[in-house]
Amino acid sequence: MDLLDIIKRDLEPRPWAEGERIPWDDPVISGQVLKEHLSQSSSAASRQRSEIKKHCAWIEAEFLKGPSNILDLGSGPGLYAEEFSKAGHHYTGIDISPAAIHYAKELDLADCDFILGDVRDTDFGTGRDLVLYIFGAIDLIPHEHAKKTLRSIFNCLKPGGKVLIEATSIESADQIGNQPSMWYSADEGIFSTLPHICLMESFWDEATNAATERYYIIDPQDGSVQRYSATTIGYDPQDLFDMLTEVGFVHPRIHETLTGEGEDFAMEFSIVSAVRPE
Numbered sequence: 001m002d003l004l005d006i007i008k009r010d011l012e013p014r015p016w017a018e019g020e021r022i023p024w025d026d027p028v029i030s031g032q033v034l035k036e037h038l039s040q041s042s043s044a045a046s047r048q049r050s051e052i053k054k055h056c057a058w059i060e061a062e063f064l065k066g067p068s069n070i071l072d073l074g075s076g077p078g079l080y081a082e083e084f085s086k087a088g089h090h091y092t093g094i095d096i097s098p099a100a101i102h103y104a105k106e107l108d109l110a111d112c113d114f115i116l117g118d119v120r121d122t123d124f125g126t127g128r129d130l131v132l133y134i135f136g137a138i139d140l141i142p143h144e145h146a147k148k149t150l151r152s153i154f155n156c157l158k159p160g161g162k163v164l165i166e167a168t169s170i171e172s173a174d175q176i177g178n179q180p181s182m183w184y185s186a187d188e189g190i191f192s193t194l195p196h197i198c199l200m201e202s203f204w205d206e207a208t209n210a211a212t213e214r215y216y217i218i219d220p221q222d223g224s225v226q227r228y229s230a231t232t233i234g235y236d237p238q239d240l241f242d243m244l245t246e247v248g249f250v251h252p253r254i255h256e257t258l259t260g261e262g263e264d265f266a267m268e269f270s271i272v273s274a275v276r277p278e
């Protein structure tokens with residue numbers, strides 16, 4: 001791709017049309033994203049450790065009765081695993097990022113497994129007490145794929161087992177999709193370890209509540225251009241309830257936050273839980 005391709009770009013790309021996602025599974029990009037996960041000055045990829053501790057304490061109190069079998073989808077580098085392992089739970093994390101899974105395995109946490117894979121085609125195992133699908137991981141895949149993933153979650157849970165989902169809210173997706181175009185230059189960033197220019201634009205598809213973000217990364221050495229696009233679907237709690245009910249879950253509940261108290265992220269996410277019937 002070159003600069004002329006930017007001029008000739010599609011001015012209204014459909015959701016998912018330009019590639020399904022940022023290549024989180026790319027070794028370089030996943031290495032750069034790992035720095036974001038671990039940074040305590042940014043909550044772009046993972047929340048800060050103090051907040052994650054509060055989430056784990058609330059999740060234990062709200063959903064677990066004694067040592068439990070937890071599956072975490074889009075687990076990142078194991079920040080939640082550290083807390084659940086300390087508390088004596090069996091934890092499995094699945095993530096598509098090679099750098100995050102490598103980091104998590106190196107932690108060598110008691111009773112924790114980490115699997116490198118896409119949630120859409122990775123075996124979730126069986127006998128789970130709780131499945132976590134949090135920090136917007138569900139809204140990075142098309143709606144049909146999300147439904148299929150909910151079916152796999154249902155099947156891996158024990159009767160009485162629970163799922164906790166935290167999806168980007170429609171209001172938040174709308175804001176992402178209606179951001180003004182912008183650009184920046186950087187010595188390095190998520191998309192490149194070298195100096196580059198990034199041109200960003202966003203699109204909002206009202207019909208599907210989908211925000212598409214497009215990034216053109218320009219290499220100043222030769223003017224070559226790399227395009228990355230990502231779509232985020234916004235969900236209302238009712239959308240999630242409908243999907244969960246269709247799969248067979250019962251007792252859907254809305255949760256305001258993952259801490260049991262008010263927090264900055266409250267309006268950004270729709271948080272719901274449901275139960276696999278006994």
Ligand SMILES: C[S@@+](CC[C@H](N)C(=O)[O-])C[C@H]1O[C@@H](n2cnc3c(N)ncnc32)[C@H](O)[C@@H]1O
Nearest residue numbers: 024045046074075076095096097118119135137
């Ligand atoms: C916003 S991060 C949240 C990480 C972690 N849950 C946390 O809160 O610290 C989303 C994670 O989902 C992972 N991810 C995105 N798409 C995925 C997919 N299709 N299958 C597995 N993991 C995926 C990314 O690599 C990333 O680690």
